Amino acid sequence: MMAIIRDTYEMDPYSNSLFLFCGKRCDRLKALHFEKDGFVLLYKRLDNGRFQWPRNASEVRNLTRQEYRWLCEGLSIDQPKAIKSVTNKQF
Template sequence: MFNLHGKLQYFLYPAPVDMRKSFYTLSGVVSSIMKRNVQDGEAFIFVNRNMSIMKVLHLEHGGLVIYHKRLENGTFTLPRFNEDIVSQQITWQELMMIVDNVKPIKRRLKKRQKSI
């Protein structure tokens, strides 16, 4: 069941994350780098270098849950933040704007070579 809502606190990790990471390694990033506690019930947001994949780590009643969103086309647009911070607190509305305000990628088509 989807259990994210406006009453939770959300923390965005500003650096790109390897999306092969799962529960334990993302929890390690939260505790060692972000200096937060996963057990506090907050939600932690991670994106990859290309800004096309997002994971949200959250502790629910049954245990840790990862919400994973992969864009087929476009990129997420993150809010601006100070470069020396290790986590940026954002609101539910800001998270929804990040998810909804996807920027399409403009791709150039390669010219085909004519075969003789």
């Protein structure tokens, strides 16, 4: 997985990021994260349902921690009733 991140996507696997991969059936999720002393690999399989997963490059995006939690719970990462976080707005 580290080689895929580095060679295919030309990203730094040692960065402070969590890289997510989803199987073809969209019921399994792998996550790779580098800590100071090595890599952490997480694996989750849903018993029922599927993960919301991008179907093409235009749907790929960065996730907030909350969106990641929703994704891992098998929920949509676009929760219509969720309170949106405030970004730096100019007054």
